Amino acid sequence: MKNNPLFRVTTKVLFAPIILYGLYVQFHGDFGPGGGFQAGVIIAAAFILYGIVFGLSEVKSVAPPGVVQAFTAIGVLLYSGVGVVNVMLGGNFLDYNTLSYDAAHGQHYGILLVELGVGVTVTSVMMSLYYAFAGYKGEAGGAGN
Amino acid sequence: MTALLVDVFLVSMMVVIAILVLYTRRLFAAIVLTGAYSLISAAMFVNLDAVDVAFTEAAVGAGISTVLLLAAMARLPAEEKKGTSLIIAPLAVCLIAGVLLIVAVMALPPFGDPTSVVHQHVAPRYLIESDVKLHIPNVVTTVLASYRGFDTLGETIVVFAAGLGVFLLLSTGRRKKNDGKGDKDEK
Helix, strand or coil, X not given: CCCCHHHHHHHHXXXXXXXXXXXXXXXXXXXXXXXXXXXXXHHHHHHHHHHHHXXXXXXXXXXXXXXXXXXXXXXXXXXHHHHHHHHHCCCCCCCHHHHCXXXXXXXXXXXXXXXXXXXXXXXXXXXHHHHHHHCCCCCCCCCCC | CHHHHHHHHHHHHHHHHHHHHHHCCCHHHXXXXXXXXXXXXXXXHHHCCCHHHHHHHHHHHHHHHHHHHHHHHCCCCCCCCCXXXXXXXXXXXXXXXXXXXXXXXXXXXXXXXXXCHHHCCCHHHXXXXXXHCCCCCCHHXXXXXXXXXXXXXXXXXXXXXXXXXXXXXXXXXXXXXXXXXXXXXXX
């Protein structure tokens, strides 16, 4: 599909707006529909579109598989890390009220960080699923069919 | 009334697509049809005022799943294996499960009934508190990330574990390289 100008130009034009929209869904989840799960899938979709049009090796040079796999764990660590910080500040696990001077602000910070953790994990898991499926070489690990 | 008509239209579309998926012999057509099925169910969720669910269904069901199924299809052989002719057991399981589901649906409270049991416990508190005390208009986000934060942490770990499982199952390349090195060291 790399040689088709229609696909190439469309992907190049759409790539940044898709990620921007994903970030909007991520950080606007408090006020409108959306949140980490949806935003993660949208951002991953941008990279997968890039991979489908320009090839797996191109998207792997943009987002190396090792970095993507590290981010799957970083998201979970960010989420549970918020809970651990809450415990250190004297509250219960995932009790966001302790994060700021009053409960409402604490909840805002907590929800923002936790949703960011969800978004990071979902984005990177979706991308590594795509890498695993698209790069699968068959049982023997040889040249495949 | 309009909402009901739209719902009936969407559900009948979904039934038609489901039958088409069963009858088509081409995998590519079946995968694209399941994508269309997800998109229509997303439209149905919008009609039921579940915008967050619709969002997820459109992104995951119609988007990512279709791409992953297509990527998996590319690894499959073109010829279908001859299936076994014994279909009575699966048919019986499907029928019994279907009948049980229909019986269970009849026991549910009417859709949108504010006096049903599930809407009497903690839901009123969440609905009032989220906007007035926490200033977060989207109650879905408050419930998901704060009131039910433990559940969402579990969900995130499930997503992480699923990704890890697929990675361990499908990535054979690196292990092979390491085996080769190990062999050389032993020799």
